[in-house]
Amino acid sequence: MEHKEIAVRLRAMAKSFGGTKILDDISIDFLQSSVHALVGENGAGKSSVGKVVGGYYTPDEGTLEVFGQKVERFSPRDALGLGIAMIHQELQLVPEMTVVQNVFLGQEANRAGFLRKGDLARFHELEKTCDFGLDPHARIADMRIAERQKVEIMRAIARDARVIIMDEPTSSLTEDEAERLHQLIARLKARNVTVIYVSHFLDHILAHCDRVTIMRDGHVIRTDDMAGETKQSLVESMLGAASEISWPALPPAPDRAHTAIVEMREVATDTGLSDISLEIAPGEIVGLIGLVGAGRSEVGRALFGADPITAGSYSIAGVMQSKRFNIPKAIAQGIAFVPEDRRKQGLVLTQTTRPNISLASLGAISSRGFISTRKETARVRAMIEHFGIVPAATNGEVAYYSGGNQQKVLLSKWAIERPKLLILDEPSRGVDIGARRRIHDFIIEMAKAGVAVLLISSELEEVINLSHRGYLMSEGRIFAEADCRSLSVEDALRRIFKEQDAAPSSKEAQAR
């Protein structure tokens, strides 16, 4: 094997927060021009290692060397100066500014502080390397997460970063977007860039990384070359024991002769949906299969009354809904919606576990507006136990919980009053394997209890394996229905791409 220089070296590094050691005795060498994966369950400390290297956390003990140079205290700014850029799970862009402005933020073409032209040309130059196809003048606030991430990556490249830390880069990307990201990573590697790749997606890691460090409970379990690793070997090291990667068994598909819980006919919305017809029966798990931007979340929002329906008809349990259908009415009729971004749309992070879990069902624990604390505590305790939320405290600071436990709190909020229709948007995004399995079991539990479930996920494998039936979506429309028990991920992708290729021509035909 060829000898590679060490880009970043961590030796016996430790970091604590509020008395808890989140990282202990971390020693890792990140080699130059290699793609180095950090894997482990949520809470294992892999993101924290990224943040130490990126200058966001100052280690309490141990040393950090960058290209042979020992670094004492350093900030994200110092890290950038040394050529280290971090791309966060929660992206850090200025929403009101355009793509170009964000890419060159802080290093705009200027003369003595006065802006000059030229950034656009620089942008096009960068685009040759990246090939993202971004509109330089689009406003960040109008873009989806996947596109924002591309902007963030361009920003790192624009700064000539020699080390790029990517924290869960593919978690909000579709398969083909992830593929393009991996091609970009290969190009970066050819340009002597080191990529530190933090991810849950073992398939991606196995296919695209050169080395891997496996972490558990704030410790490094081992660092090895990727050659010779398998999914099983990685998972074994992550969990500390052999564990199967499997899907829970689906309950038998319900008889669809029953009245559907919800039924939409040719529904359109201002959020880009058109011609949406669907129905979901009690006890049935229905998946929305499509790429990011296909309008999957928008269907969930329309069913929940979060966006008004502008055309078509919508009935719940056979009762036609009026134009003034809204979220409180949806909840009153037993519809629950677990949104995709749990920190921004789901949880009130200033509050503890108890009020978060009760928020959508205050009516059940109160009379004349007064809350019965005794009743509430008992109900919340039961949910914490049911989901195995850690820490198992009703007054836990949700803001500091791991992703998996935050998601369990959010699911508790909607499961505490059993819904008739449960809409789950990315229920297992950014959660560890244990929590993920618990969430999948929960979906099955709900279906067995007669709840209709609408499952939305960017991970096609997840939707297809957990659903009875699926609707294939593209560009705001449902173009086909499929039996998920006989559908493969490859089939689904092929049909979606075929539909996408066909769509522009049909639009042109309409225009004429």
Add this chain to the structure above:
Amino acid sequence: MSDTQLSAQAPRPSFKISPGDFAREYGVLTIIVVLMIALALISDSFLTARNLLNIINQSAPLAIIACALTLVIIGGGFDLSTGAIFGVASVSAGWVAVQIDPYMAILVGPLVGLVLGAINGCIITGFGVHSFLVTLATSLVYRGIAILITGGALIPVRIEQFSWLGRGRIGMVHVAVFVLLIVMIIFMVLLNRTTFGRRVFAVGGNEEAAILSGIRTNLIKIMTFTLSGMAAGLAGVIAVSRISMASPQAGTGMEFEAIAAVILGGTSIMGGAGAIWRSIAGVLLMALIGNGFNILNINPFFKDLTTGVIIVVAVALAASGRKRR
């Protein structure tokens, strides 16, 4: 392998409280205790029931405003019009007391405040404009209305059936202190024991999550501003009744004192977190500083300076705690 084993492996956040956390959490109480001990040592007249009751009595109107303002701020809003509403309520109550009926006047103050507060709330939610801008504008309008009501003049109100509210005592305790106590208890119960309180926290902590939980967030906001207006109106009546004079300029600058007290107490200006007791403590701390300067006979210029420095320190402490999130 069972799920419970898996999740048990995750590191648990510790709930140990460090001295820094304690200072952030109970800083205002610590400062109050230190200040009280210092003043008691320096002056014999400080630690008497009479002086302490006086301090509370004098800050009762401000404390009433601060209680309701806490709700607005927890709900993610900001109310700059409390001082002006205080003024309108003062002159309205004064006018009614003299022209119509002194008992009715006592009700008119809070009622006028309620209406003006509701107008604030409706403009803020109806047009989707930030409450800071709306209440800044309405405070000018309301102050103008106060001047129009009296034509700029003062209204003397020397009526016994009216002045008991601000001057009367039950035993040795002032009526206003009882009113404050009742208001405080009502707001504490409202915030901590009712669904309304929960919703206020949710709206301020994460508005989108609140909407997606089926909460009518606009209604909640309107209610917080209405309560804030009502409290400012009640405070105005107490003040008029106390000094037997209604002035259209009454309460000028009071909105900033109330905001300062809420912040000093440690309620987050970002919304979603805070408590009524904090704001009461904030008001008391400000009153103690004032009382201390009186007792020690120091140039009152240093009073504002000291209050300002303490607010900066308190806010900096709170911010240093937030950074870690």
